[in-house]
Amino acid sequence: MRGSVTVLDAGGHLLGFRRDDAAVLISGETSTRKAYTALQLDTPTADLVELVRPDGLFHTLPTALDRPLLFLAGGVPLHRDGRLIGAIGFGGGAPEQDHRIVTAAIAEADLA
Template identity: 35%
Template structure:
């Protein structure tokens, strides 16, 4: 499988935070996970609330574990709340099924990992993350 290097993860985070400032979003926090769901890098903007790591992580972790972006997980949770509750039991409560959990692929479609963005509305989080991923010349599935 292709790799999500620390250098690429840094670019994604910086460009996502930059996109948030350009759009006047609330202070964001951004995590980058590899394809195995392990943290490569994380940054929390000054002014973002204390618990942002867990939320960013939960968005990205759900995406990479299920192979589905946050928007799809949110739709599944709405259609079948008990299923999402049970999934979270199986994964120790670590999944946050809302937009802002974004799959990251290379140009050939290979899964590199996932990005989790939190701080503003879920949709704004997702769009800032997409901008960050594309600035790193990678493909975002939001």
């Protein structure tokens, strides 16, 4: 999968970013926003998609902040010993593919 990956610490600071040379340019932005959204709401972005539909609880939230959130699958918060330590986001594929890539990476790194 050609794409971008972003890793943030618990404060939302960039720890790591990598974009494949052949990835679409926007994948860098989407991976970062997905990680930021997962971090801010401490929830995988795949679980938040329904909340921004027109009748959803967070319908206006994605654009109400200085740094917009992105409610597409592919962002997952990271926990260690029950504590939020950061988040990872991937962009470049279909949202479901991005989510699978992130969850596989988390499992491989033993952060699940």
